[in-house]
Amino acid sequence: MNKMSMKWLLLLQLLQLTCYFSSGNCGKVLVWPVEFSHWMNMKTILDELVMRGHEVTVLQSSASTLIDPNKPLAMKFETFPVSLTKDDFQTLAKILIETWMLAVKDFFWIHLSTIQSLFDEFSDIGMKICSEVVSNKKLMTKLQESRFDVVLADAVGPCGELLAEILKVPLVYSLYFSPGYLVEKRSARLSFPPSYVPVMLSELSDHMTFMERVKNMIYVLYFDYWFQLYDEKKWNQFYSEVVGRPTTMAELMGKAEMWLIRNYWDFSFPRPRLPNVEFVGGLHCKPAKPLPKVLWRYDGKKPDALGPNTWLFKWIPQNDLLGHPKTKAFITHGGSNGIYEAIYHGIPMVGLPLFADQPHNIVHMTAKGAAIRLDLETMSTEDLLNALKEVINNPFYKENIMRLSAIQHDQPMKPLDRAIFWIEFVMRHKGAKHLRPASHNLTWFQYHSLDVIGFLLACVTTVVFVITKCCLFCCRKFASIGKKRKRD
Amino acid sequence: MNKMSMKWLLLLQLLQLTCYFSSGNCGKVLVWPVEFSHWMNMKTILDELVMRGHEVTVLQSSASTLIDPNKPLAMKFETFPVSLTKDDFQTLAKILIETWMLAVKDFFWIHLSTIQSLFDEFSDIGMKICSEVVSNKKLMTKLQESRFDVVLADAVGPCGELLAEILKVPLVYSLYFSPGYLVEKRSARLSFPPSYVPVMLSELSDHMTFMERVKNMIYVLYFDYWFQLYDEKKWNQFYSEVVGRPTTMAELMGKAEMWLIRNYWDFSFPRPRLPNVEFVGGLHCKPAKPLPKVLWRYDGKKPDALGPNTWLFKWIPQNDLLGHPKTKAFITHGGSNGIYEAIYHGIPMVGLPLFADQPHNIVHMTAKGAAIRLDLETMSTEDLLNALKEVINNPFYKENIMRLSAIQHDQPMKPLDRAIFWIEFVMRHKGAKHLRPASHNLTWFQYHSLDVIGFLLACVTTVVFVITKCCLFCCRKFASIGKKRKRD
Structure with missing residues (x-):
């Protein structure tokens, strides 16, 4: 562990000690x-x-x-x-x-x-x-x-x-x-x-x-x-x-x-x-920190055809990249963390969802007019290029992602x-x-009031049944009196 | 309008002007x-x-x-x-x-x-x-x-x-x-x-x-x-x-x-x-301002039996009274504004609801153990006295209203x-x-998915009907073949 890290750790431990001995919160x-x-x-x-x-x-x-x-x-x-x-x-x-x-x-x-x-x-x-x-x-x-x-x-x-x-x-x-x-x-x-x-x-x-x-x-x-x-x-x-x-x-x-x-x-x-x-x-979103001028995330062997203006990194901070003033568009697999960083920094997206919630996430962004969705399997180079041009040049996408960004930034807390x-x-x-x-x-049965509805229906049925029975009984009574009178 | 009020108005108008010419918000x-x-x-x-x-x-x-x-x-x-x-x-x-x-x-x-x-x-x-x-x-x-x-x-x-x-x-x-x-x-x-x-x-x-x-x-x-x-x-x-x-x-x-x-x-x-x-x-709740030592809100003729230590006022600031350190209990008709002031200052209540939402409000406070409810029509002086003694002396009520008060004060914003x-x-x-x-x-019909449920039930009924018909048709076919064979 280097000197900076040690200082950092000591500072945090001091913070915790201060907290314990002061507010008790x-x-x-x-x-x-x-x-x-x-x-x-x-x-x-x-x-x-x-x-x-x-x-x-x-x-x-x-x-x-x-x-x-x-x-x-x-x-x-x-x-x-x-x-x-x-x-x-x-x-x-x-x-x-x-x-x-x-x-x-x-x-x-x-x-x-x-x-x-x-x-x-x-x-x-x-x-x-x-x-x-x-x-x-x-x-x-x-x-x-x-x-x-x-x-x-x-x-x-x-x-x-x-x-x-x-x-x-x-x-x-x-x-x-x-x-x-x-x-x-x-x-x-x-x-x-x-x-x-x-x-x-x-x-x-x-x-x-x-x-x-x-x-x-x-x-x-x-x-x-x-x-x-x-x-x-x-x-x-x-x-x-x-x-x-x-x-x-x-x-x-x-x-x-x-x-x-x-x-x-x-x-x-x-x-x-x-x-x-x-x-x-x-x-998890935060303002971006400055970046080196050109970069590329790549984990394998350096390709021979790579130009001298492209730097390869094992890992690059996506949030800082999305917050860079020159970033115009984000090609994303549609993970929720990445989409949120794009919203935070107001960068329109081209979505290439792979699995899990990613297709659903991209549907949200296309429905809100902040992304174009492509299919990684079927798309051509031209499709990707056209989609990129569209989200970069058509103000519709930038306006929508900026609206979402304003919503993210403008919260009570x-x-x-x-x-x-x-x-x-x-x-x-x-x-x-x-x-x-x-x-x-409550059980799910009670939660949906099914027992109450059942009880009320039973009550109504009983009442209707009793009234019908009474009516029928009266009708029969009258009918039999009528018949008796006729016979008499 | 007195000098103070004039100053106050001027200050507010200045605030508005500043606001218009600065942030534009x-x-x-x-x-x-x-x-x-x-x-x-x-x-x-x-x-x-x-x-x-x-x-x-x-x-x-x-x-x-x-x-x-x-x-x-x-x-x-x-x-x-x-x-x-x-x-x-x-x-x-x-x-x-x-x-x-x-x-x-x-x-x-x-x-x-x-x-x-x-x-x-x-x-x-x-x-x-x-x-x-x-x-x-x-x-x-x-x-x-x-x-x-x-x-x-x-x-x-x-x-x-x-x-x-x-x-x-x-x-x-x-x-x-x-x-x-x-x-x-x-x-x-x-x-x-x-x-x-x-x-x-x-x-x-x-x-x-x-x-x-x-x-x-x-x-x-x-x-x-x-x-x-x-x-x-x-x-x-x-x-x-x-x-x-x-x-x-x-x-x-x-x-x-x-x-x-x-x-x-x-x-x-x-x-x-x-x-x-x-x-x-x-x-609308806020910290209390200081009060005169003894007071009484009363709008009519001063009663003869009134002791010299009771002051009559046409109107007294309820919030300041509830926030006074010596206030022990609140006899309330159960209006929501008053109940909120009692919660804010942590004062247990005796509720005498009169109309509208008042009975319902008092039910909330009794359910949360912060009030006793009485009936203004049927209660005796002793009932009121006992209820007051109970909310003042039984720590149950004070603890509960203090819990509600903590909830009111401890919000993100x-x-x-x-x-x-x-x-x-x-x-x-x-x-x-x-x-x-x-x-x-959506219409209420769509909101409750009644059209969708109807459609799905119709589909299921149709499928069941068609399958039953097919089965019956096959059965008859087999039966008639059987009969034919028997006859042959």
């Missing part, structure tokens, strides 16, 4: 993260928490790829051993990405069934890692003794809610989306009216024709009644065994005090929200500050119960 | 207010807008009671003549209050039908005033020429949306509630799931038993399909005539860019919200600042279209 945060781009986003929050003097401990498995050895990190990493190696993990991730990228080209239902099997596989690995954490007595005792104030977890990676339950610590989630919005629906109790909220992965916008609404409804029904994000039966059994009472994954996840959704209305279409759901999309506020709020008040809708105490 | 606000306590709340927003250099013009009828002649106001008042006098208006308001106070004691359905007739009466007066504004050519020309940046209106007093439509100016609403949440449902497109959101005026909490949920559902059905806030047919016709094309009141109200709801989760039970709905309850932010946002961007859900473009 600083807390201890346990983090259960998800790898890759999820981690990049989470790290922004953690860096800010550290800057504000909180003590941050990240739980990571020995197979994790989170730590960048070139950068000093002021947060602690608590590494626990797992039977998986780093290589195993990276191979698995590679297979996931490659399979999904191939599946995207398939017919939608085949695509979804492929995702289903991928999720099943990752669900098993996730459970393995999770069981290795909670059965690690030494680690769990250490975590218990650390007396954390909050568990911060990514809601797409299970186990965070189990740790929060065992440690009896309030839970805060970070989440971009879950397929079919299943987690958001079942655990956050958010509603997604199928008439104007397109299901994630459906590639529809919020303005749908009748047939698009039919399509969206079919997707909703498919996800709600067929798709399984994790093998729920297995997870529910596992969680019940660990907790020592019958419970479900959805129940433990539903205990989250606050949901920090990594989206906002510059990117997403407006839809219902709840008091304990905060939209903090773009929290910066998204990162809002995220930090609510994490600190949960630490200060040991939760945020006042934001929790009472719907969490 | 200041705008022109046209206000369509509602009288009495609604005005007190609205005035807080307007004072702040004026303080920030905006030019505020309040439209008021000649029958209005808004202006307090003893106080200098830096906002403009544009007074238009109406055929009603101030006395007429006050008599009508008195009748409304007295009739409603009597109706509260009736059986719920009689109570509601009384409210219905009161609303019908006020609807007619409202339409009279509204038609006198929009047909006042001189006034309308003046307003047109003023080129306002935003219309700020109270959503329970109709006409603001019509003015915004005629003047082609974006609209922002302030609203506490409408009976049955009808305005919120039809014009803001907010959803109120009957399973956990008690209907306003129902006096239920968010944790309901089965029979309470049945009761709530019946109220919802009553309000949705029977109750009329205004005579909608008349208003729709009137608005269509003025606008010159077929329109409805709900449609024009639905154009609002932002809804500022005067409620928050310290007072209200958590429920679904939308991106263009901001909860700013308690925006003060409610008044948030309200002002969004009004200024609408002025800066000429609207807030990015927050508007696409549900506004």
Whole structure:
């Protein structure tokens, strides 16, 4: 570690000490993260928490790829051993990405069934890692003794809610989306009216024709009644065994005090929200730092035909590149982090989505007039050139992305500050119960008032039946009196 | 006007001038207010807008009671003549209050039908005033020429949306509630799931038993399909005539860019919200100013039995009184402004609700353990004394109100600042279209996906019918072949 890094670390430790001995408002945060781009986003929050003097401990498995050895990190990493190696993990991730990228080209239902099997596989690995954490007595005792104030977890990676339950610590989630919005629906109790909220992965916008609404409804029904994000039966059994009472994954996840959704209305279409759901999309964006004059990200052997004015780098800071005054357009695979950086800096896009949420993200940008979408498989060089020329020269795209950029910049409070506020709020008040809708105490049957509707229908039917019977009885009575009189 | 007031006015005018010639961010606000306590709340927003250099013009009828002649106001008042006098208006308001106070004691359905007739009466007066504004050519020309940046209106007093439509100016609403949440449902497109959101005026909490949920559902059905806030047919016709094309009141109200709801989760039970709905309850609360030592608000003849240590005042500043360090409890009729002041200063309450939303407000406070409710008609002196002793001496009430107070004070941004932010946002961007859900473009039939469900059911029925027919056809075919073979 060099001198600068040492100074930096000392400064941060001093900050934490000051915080502890003065205001007493600083807390201890346990983090259960998800790898890759999820981690990049989470790290922004953690860096800010550290800057504000909180003590941050990240739980990571020995197979994790989170730590960048070139950068000093002021947060602690608590590494626990797992039977998986780093290589195993990276191979698995590679297979996931490659399979999904191939599946995207398939017919939608085949695509979804492929995702289903991928999720099943990752669900098993996730459970393995999770069981290795909670059965690690030494680690769990250490975590218990650390007396954390909050568990911060990514809601797409299970186990965070189990740790929060065992440690009896309030839970805060970070989440971009879950397929079919299943987690958001079942655990956050958010509603997604199928008439104007397109299901994630459906590639529809919020303005749908009748047939698009039919399509969206079919997707909703498919996800709600067929798709399984994790093998729920297995997870529910596992969680019940660990907790020592019958419970479900959805129940433990539903205990989250606050949901920090990594989206906002510059990117997403407006839809219902709840008091304990905060939209903090773009929290990782920041003003750009200066760049060297010419550069190129490339990891392999230097091509022979490369001109002398092109520099190759293993990794370049995308945010600084997008914020460079000469950047005119962004060719993107459509990851949400990258799109947010383009929105922040007002750069129109050409989208070449590969897999996962990327096609859906690009649909959002094309619907808002800030991007052109191309198909990586079928496009020609000319297609790409034309698309680039169009987004650069047609003011329509620049105007729209600048409008989105204005929305991102013109908020009552910066998204990162809002995220930090609510994490600190949960630490200060040991939760945020006042934001929790009472719907969490209802079964889905009660939530949709099906029992009440059934009861009222039964009442109405009974009343109608009794009245009809009475009328018939009276009619018969009168008829029989009439007949009797006639006979008499 | 005294010297101080003159200085104050000059200072504010200077502020406006500075604002116009420097940042250019200041705008022109046209206000369509509602009288009495609604005005007190609205005035807080307007004072702040004026303080920030905006030019505020309040439209008021000649029958209005808004202006307090003893106080200098830096906002403009544009007074238009109406055929009603101030006395007429006050008599009508008195009748409304007295009739409603009597109706509260009736059986719920009689109570509601009384409210219905009161609303019908006020609807007619409202339409009279509204038609006198929009047909006042001189006034309308003046307003047109003023080129306002935003219309700020109270959503329970109709006409603001019509003015915004005629003047082609974006609209922002302030609203506490409408009976049955009808305005919120039809014009803001907010959803109120009957399973956990008690209907306003129902006096239920968010944790309901089965029979309470049945009761709530019946109220919802009553309000949705029977109750009329205004005579909608008349208003729709009137608005269509003025606008010159077929329109409805709900449609024009639905154009609002932002809804500022005067409620928050310290007072209200958590429920679904939308991106263009901001909860700013308690925006009028502020730290208390010092008070004289003993005081009493009383408007009539001084009672003979009055002790020498009691001072009588025509009016006392409730907020300063509640914020006095010696204040231990608050006997309140349960108006939302007063309850918010008690929450802000952490004073437990004894509630004696009289009419309108007051019983419902007190139910919120009793459910949150911050108040005891009594019945003004039936209570004895001892009841009041016991209730007071209980809220003062039992730490349960103080702890709960202090918890609510902490929630009110511990927000990412003060409610008044948030309200002002969004009004200024609408002025800066000429609207807030990015927050508007696409549900506004759907009929209620489409919104609930009834057309899609119908279509899918029809498809399923057709498929089942065709398959059954085919099966029957095949069966018959086989049967006839069998018979034929037997015969052969």
